[in-house]
Amino acid sequence: MRALLGLRGLRGLTLALLPFLCLLVAALPSLADGEDPDSPFTTLPVQEDDMMAIDSNHSLEIHNISLTEYSTMPIEKNITLDRPSAVKLICELTTSGDLNSVNVTWKKGDDVLENNYPTSATGNILYTQYLLTISNSKQMGSYSCLFQEEKVLRGTFNFKVPELHGKNKPLISYVGDSTVLTCKCEDCFPLNWTWYSSNGSVQVPVGSQQNKHVVNGTHANETRLRITQLLEEDGGSYWCHALFQLGESEEHIELVVLSYLVPLKPFLAIVAEVVLLVTIILLCEKYTQKKQQPLDGGKEFEQIEQLKSDDTNGVENNAPRLRKTEPAGQ
């Protein structure tokens, strides 16, 4: 009986210890060799931020900057975020000097961040990573990693909300016509779109008059402002605002409203020119004909000449004419 209990207990203990043994076996090679070059962070302790990264609400973004000791210019990377995300920033430094003497710091703007970022080294490459979750506009900005040797080497990650694209050139329309102003951004889902019109520096929201202004958009990443029954006062600057969780961005569109008189003036000028041309041509012709008419008193003379040429044509044509009738039968 005691033996059985002992056996069961031993089995249970083994079962409990089995996962731990597996982990130990897996970790053994890396403990022996030092770092696995393919994944430098397997030996680093798992941080809480990593656990948050696997959370389904947020997506994990990984961004990388490589620096060498010969980098003279600071390297910048622009990252566009439109929704709260967990971000992993990795900086790697390739240098021939002593890796242990390099001082590594992370800064947000000019403020030094807390000292809990893992650093590891493989061969002559030094890796450092910084994990953070960006969930509001205050956390956006520039994050830099600094490697301090004899000189400071800096890599900067700039976080921005998506930019909007409108039209670079002004939109031209006419009085009484209707026009559509569009704003769109790529791969973004704003919470809200608003339109403003501005005269000078004052921005006034657009959309008060129901029949005149209609705002709609077929996809989430674009907005259209349709203005009907345009008047000349409707021209000017228009702004579209996109509101994201992490901030907002805007774009400027210029609308020019012309009256029909603007193209009509050159049109009438050209019509007048054409009428003038036609008159000149016809008058010239009448004038030259009048000149010829006194000479045409000898019309009979011309007719005699005509008959003469007809005769000669007739003589020439006789021989080929006979030949032609054969193939003409077809």
Place this chain on the structure above:
Amino acid sequence: MARRAEPPDGGWGWMVVLSAFFQSALVFGVLRSFGVFFVEFVAAFEEQAARVSWIVSIGIAVQQFGSPVGSALSTKFGPRPVVMTGGILAALGMLLASFATSLTHLYLSIGLLSGCGWALTFAPTMACVSCYFSRRRSLATGLALTGVGLSSFAFSPLFQWLLSYYAWRGALILVSALSLHLVACGALLRPLFLADDTAVGGPGAQLNSLLHHGPFLRYTVALTLINTGYFIPYIHLVAHLQDLGWDPLPAAFLLSVAAISDLVGRVASGWLGDAVPGPVARLLMLWNTLTGVFLALFPVAQSSTALVALAVAYGFTSGALTPVVFSVLPELVGTGRIYCGLGLLQMIESLGGLLGAPLSGYLRDVTGNYTASFVVAGAFLLAGSGVLITLPHFFSCFSATISRPQDLVTEPLETKVPLPNEKQED
């Protein structure tokens, strides 16, 4: 008004060439450059590009199918009033289009009305040029047709500038004013009365006699075949180049290079057509065969230099085709029936044009690349060459001027007893 026995071959004829130059520029240059309006129409009416491109298709179809009407009217009234009316219609169509509120409106105003205007201008003008010249006919026609090439260059940036300054409504108003110059061109077409004209009857009788005229019908068939293959490169070359991996800008540049050699080809062929003795149809066959061969070689060429060389060669020979096409007609049917002949020709050959592009697109969709469509286009051109060989006097050594009045005289000879009629003609 006294009747001339021979065309003047100069003098006022050069003013007619000038008029034809501006005419072809204003009709086909506008049509070819209309593409810049597409983007604006698509945005303004929120329609698909395919529906917008119907505007130009309707315009071209009306222009070509309406050509016999224009020709019949010019036979009756002379080219001048017909062309001037055509110019007014074309300008009116554009003007009404500027007030459009829907795509149907554009179909009717630009497609139908302007198309009718263009139908009344192009064929009568080219026929008038053929009337005024006999020895230098090909050169005159070639020079007149260079208007198309030059205007395609000039009008695209001009329309683009008009669009950026006045938007599409204002731009259409100004294009309408530009088209009004067709009226001035029409005013230049002084009527010319030639001895041959007396032999023929009214437009109806002429059309009827043309439809029974064997060589004319064969020529029509040849031209329809040629037309089927002719436009393929203009439509599909850029897409074919992009399939081969070219960027859009160098591809468009290659088309420009082909257009320049097209221009050179027109003038050179015009000069050559007059300088070389014998029927002009032989030259047409030569240029046509060469164009067909170059077209069929397009899929074979892979390297950039080969493609550029082929494009230049194709441009030259296809440009060389065009003036000769118009020069052959007076030799076949005589200057008396030239208006009707040209109109009927334009109408029937347009069937080839309508057929060619969709056929090529269909082949592309079925086979996956443009090889089949280029080869088929080349085959159509070569078939056209084959039909051209069957034209009368193809292998003869006599020059065109002698055979011309003779054709006219033999027509009634075929239908009636020869001897009594000979005396009547004299």
